[in-house]
Amino acid sequence: MGSVGAKDVPVLLTPEGRRIDGRKLDELRPIRIQAGPLHQADGSAFVEWGANKVMAAVYGPREVHPRHLQQNNKAVIQCRYNMAAFSVDERKRPGLDRRSQEISKVIAEAFESVVFAEEYPRTSIDVYIEVLQANAGTRCAGLVAASVALADAGIPMVDLLPAVAVGKVAGQIALDLKKEEDNFGEADLPMALVPQSGRLVLLQMEGHMTPEELSRALDLGVAGCTVIYGKMKQALRDRYATTELAGGAA
Ligand code: CDP
Secondary structure, eight states, X not given: OOBOSXXXXXXXXXXXXXXXXXXXXXXXXXXXXXXXXXXXXXXXXXXXXTTEEEEEEEEEXXXXXXXXXXXXXXXXXXXXXXXXXXXXXXXXXXXXXXXXXXHHHHHXXXXXXXXXXXXXXXXXXXXXXXXXXXXXXXXXHHHXXXXXXXXXXXXXXXXXXXXXXXXXXXXXXXXXXXHHHHHHSSEEEEEEEETTTTEEEEEOOEEOOOHHHHHXXXXXXXXXXXXXXXXXXXXXXXXXXXXXXXXXXX
16 A cells, blocks of 8 residues: 555655655644643643654652762753653563663753753752654654653743754655654654754754755754744643633632
């Protein structure tokens, strides 16, 4: 069904420039962000992005565990990205594999660039990201969810961190790859941006792009991040408005 050439490789781009789900090259998948769905966490957010479903919870600033990670001059930011065993087609082995550890590390480092950690010495800011359903771009969805959750927890930051992956499919640079595009495409470039300064605080690359393609990919990614940034701010505004209404009604 829908295959050409090599067995099981889907048509990633039609002659009219439409992608496997009908999107244009510069189009994002639909994104819905909810701030504050978890009441026990200090801050939380739920992101549905295409077929990705990602929950983030933030706790802190609080006591550091394990204690030896404590820093006298700033808060430590600890991040745990986890994919649920049921989040992918083939059951994923539960637990922290190398991929999850790497993603946790790059996300924590991205937040270290924007959180005012020196305001909370000897504490920990704990960020949990649970991927409930995965369809490529989960580290970006996780970053977006965690970023809104950090803001929901009232953690002071330079800015929110919108993120998106740009890639190369059928020889063309495309925004926000879905699973088939990630699997059968030629490159994947996840990025996270500080909108205020335009600084990239996460940039990874799998596959190959020419310098011109990279430049086009960065432009497309920055444009995508700008749209996502708007949705992140709106999610926080909506949360605030609901709280005010609930407070007023009580
Ligand atoms: O999710 P992201 O694109 O940030 O990371 P990736 O390592 O490039 O993974 C791409 C996609 O492969 C994931 O979003 C999942 O849909 C899928 N995947 C999977 O099916 N099983 C795994 N153990 C890991 C990833």
